Amino acid sequence: MNDAENDDYAHSKAAEHARLDKARRLAAYVWLRDISSAELRELPMAQLRKLAREAGVNPPGSEETWQVVARLLDAKDAWATRHPDHPAARRSHADEKITWVKPPVKPWVTGEH
Helix, strand or coil: CCHHHHHHHHCCHHHHHHHHHHHHHHHHHHHHCCCCHHHHHHCCHHHHHHHHHHCCCCCCCCHHHHHHHHHHHHHHHHHHHHCCCCHHHCCCCHHHHHHHCCCCCCCCCCCCC
């Protein structure tokens, strides 16, 4: 394939469908680990590729897919807020979040002497 053919495919219905399918699988994996769309957007590309591989998904070749993942996470968060008692609103792997998103480092010195 030459560059023009690649560009044509990248914006085709088939590519859009494949991107959405991949984004759904990634969003499901990420959401269960309690990673928000804002946190996802802050992750470096190397970390995103590793996250995709852990999810069993070939890492996306474009940032477009990650943008779709972020939108899907926002939609799922909104749904879970409206349906807190639904089993699908539970994040079964939230304890794994720290593997991907590190909490802010607290200073050792508080400024008090």
